[in-house]
Amino acid sequence: MARADFITGLALIFLSLYVIIESWQMPRLEHLKVHPLSVPGVVPAFIGMVLLLFGTVLTIRSIRRGGHRLRLTEEGLRRLYQDPGNQRLLLTAILSIGYAGFLIGNLPYGLATGLFIFVFVLLFEWEPGMSSAKRRRGVMTAALIATLSSAAITLVFERLFLVSLP
Amino acid sequence: MTGLIDNLARFLSAIGGFTTPLALFHMAWSTLLGIMIGALPGLTATMGIALITTLTYKLSADLAILVLICVYVGAIYGGSRTAILINIPGTPANAATTLDGFPLAMQGLAGRAMGVATSGSVLGSFIGMFFLATIAPLLGNYALKFQSFEFFWLAIFGIVISGHLTALEDPIKGWIAGFLGLLVAMVGQEGIHAYERFTYGKTELLGGFALIPAMVGAFGFAEVLSVMQNPPAEKAESPRDSIIPKLADVLRYWRTIIRSGLIGTLIGIIPGVGEDIGAWVSYAAARRKSKEREKFGKGSIEGLMAAETGNNAVVPGAIIPALTLAIPGSAPAAVLLAAMFIHGLRPGPLIMVESPQFVYQVVAMVFFATLAILIYGVGLSKLLLKVLAIPRTRLMPVVFVLCAIGSYAITNRTFDIWVMIGFGIIGYILRKMKYPMAPLVLGIILGDLMDKNLRRGLVLTDGDLTPFFTRPICVVLWLITFSSIILSIDPLRHLLREVLRLVWSKSRGPFYRRTA
Incomplete structure (x- = not known):
């Protein structure tokens, strides 16, 4: 956690410095004769300063705990990638972002949703060395869940809630 | 007396x-759905309310809030089932329930444990409801x-106290989460001079980040990622004994129930x-006061009762502020608040002037x-087990589809889907690094309030900070806020202790120093 805190602390310092500089550059609206303490940059600058303080404390604390020694090795990264949990996480993120960020809007909504659910179920329930009967059943199940869910969600949002689907 | 009768009539x-x-x-349907959401590990009350909010757009305001409150109360209760049966809290609120609920199930008393959870949850809700009806108008x-x-101080107080109590081991992370939330709220057109802050010319950012997509991301998508990363949960088995709550348990532990209900309501108001904190604090208090302390953690009915009464009492308590x-x-109350605004309701100090009836409608809900x-607690057992048996590989893609369409449906903008994804990834990373989500959400909600009131206050006093520190309520708020910060920083705490010791010894004179 000390290493993660070190990185977060540095990220917070950079973020807060950026916020303070941006706030400083915000207009003072002198031509409107507004009160100098009501200008738009006051509160973001205040938040930036508090975050700068917290980021500095977090960084110093993590350095004291040895967090600055990141020890990034190829072996460590490989182990991170080979962890089954992390692989599931990566696959979930790729599929979800691929669906929500790219499929939606480029394919008809029902088709995109059905495709996403079908691929998701199939990939996560696929086991190496499955018998062909089990594989067939897996494909059928995934297709059934995908069709029913996609149809139900499309129908509910389009007809019941009158949402014009993407 | 007339006021009391009026309120009762309302x-x-x-x-x-x-x-x-x-x-x-x-x-x-909404309470049943809430119980199922709560029971399914990975689906939390906040996520449930955020998702269901997107299904309530076409309902009238009172029915929409009724649905959301039923989901809220149901989810906090539903999580106890999983906590008892498979030792995994269905929602974070039920973490303390596992301590005694699961040991009871291991002793073959899963049904009785569920009955205790039902009676605790029901009584906790009623105690909280009583205070909602009496404190909210006052x-x-x-x-x-x-x-x-x-x-201004209320916003800072909220962030600091929430940050402290949701990250007791490392409060600085709670405060960072809270101030990050405040920073997120700074994006968009500000409320005094209509200047566009941090929008970079993007028209979608003029109104700032919409709360529901941000919440759906931070609680929905982040949960989907976490659930898929973790190993699958165990399969729950049907209890062999009766799940009907026993009156004897209620009568025996009535003191614990009242104490936990009060603690839960108070924690809810903060x-x-x-x-989750309501349940832990109630559990700790029950343990301290118990005559059968040794049973805690090994299957104590009293411990289970305290945890379940405490967490459900928080629900009405959290609705009060x-x-x-x-x-x-x-x-979850933050999403509820956002839903109230979406449905054209105006919660806030004017509520008792503009629509006092609404407060009592909420009590009735x-x-x-x-x-x-x-x-459902008495009658529902088999159906819930069937829901618990749905593999996550089939449930999570559907949940994610709802996260995406729910975020989109508010204003029909694909931009909000990206907001959901962004907040989901940030929420996942922050959670992995032990940053609590509640202060972040609170920060997003309170950002505007803090921004306007700090600047307005400074203009009113022409830059003089004195009223911020001398008005009676301000004094209480800043004293608690600063004490919370000082007492959680070790060197400052030691310094304060030394100073107090010095002052104390000086005030007692040389005799005290000689004998102390």
Whole structure:
């Protein structure tokens, strides 16, 4: 956690410095004769300063705990990638972002949703060395869940809630 | 006395208003859905309310809030089932329930444990509901005296206390989460001079980040990622004994129930703290006061009762500041607050002036939701086990589809889907690094309040900070806020102790120094 805190602390310092500089550059609206303490940059600058303080404390604390020694090795990264949990996480993120960020809007909504659910179920329930009967059943199940869910969600949002689907 | 009778009449009228077939139908499905959401590990109350909010756009305001309150009460209760049966809290609010619930199930008393959870949850909700009905109007009237100075401190107080209590081991992470939330709220056109802050010319950012997509991301998508990363949960087995709550358990532990109900309600009122802390504090208090302390952690009925009473009492407690100050007492209450705004309701200090009836409608909603969990708690067992048997590989893609379409449906913008994804990834990373989510959400909600009131206050006093530190309510708020910070920083705490010791010894004179 000390290493993660070190990185977060540095990220917070950079973020807060950026916020303070941006706030400083915000207009003072002198031509409107507004009160100098009501200008738009006051509160973001205040938040930036508090975050700068917290980021500095977090960084110093993590350095004291040895967090600055990141020890990034190829072996460590490989182990991170080979962890089954992390692989599931990566696959979930790729599929979800691929669906929500790219499929939606480029394919008809029902088709995109059905495709996403079908691929998701199939990939996560696929086991190496499955018998062909089990594989067939897996494909059928995934297709059934995908069709029913996609149809139900499309129908509910389009007809019941009158949402014009993407 | 007249006021009391008026309020009782309003409550009874609200009860009458919800006894229509349509309202009862909405109560029935939403409470059941809430219980299922709560029972499924990975689906939390906040996520449930955020997702269901997207399904309530076409409902009338009172029915929409009724649905959301039923989901809220149901989810906090539903999580106890999983905690008892498979030792995994269905929602974070039920973490303390596992300590005694699961050992009871291992002793073959899963049914009795569920009965205790049902009676605790129902009584906790009723205690909280009583205080919602009595405190909310008083607080609403009192809040009318608040000016910019008080509202500024209330926002800072909320962030600091919520940050502290949701990250007890490392409060700085709670505060960072809270101030990051405030920073997120700075994006968009500000409320005094209409200047566009941090928008970079993007018209979608003019109104800032919409709360529902941000919440759906931070609680929905982040949960989907976490659930898929973790190993699958064990399969729950049907209890062998009766799940009907026993009156004897209630009568035996009535003191624990009242104490936990009071603690839960109080924790609920504190901004952004929430059900999990309510359950832990109630559990710790019950253990300290118990005559059978040795049983705690090994299957104590009293411990289970305390945890379940405490977490459900937080629900009405958390609604009190949401209704009267527009400051949510917990993360699910934050979504509820956002839903109220979406449905054109105006919670805040003026609520008792503009729409006092609504406060009692909310009390009636909690009342019906509590009755519904009692009915489901007694009758529902097999269906819930079937829901628990749905593999996550089939449930999570559907949940994610709802996250995406729910975020889109508010304003029909694909931009909000990206907001959901962004907040989901940030929420996942922050959670992995032990940053609590509740202060972040609270920060997003309170950002605007803090921004306007700090600047307004400074303009009113022409830059003089004195009223911020001298007005009576401000004094209380800043004293608690600064004490919370000072007492959680080790070197400052030691310094303070030394100073106090020095002052104490000086005031007692040389005799004290000689003998001390």
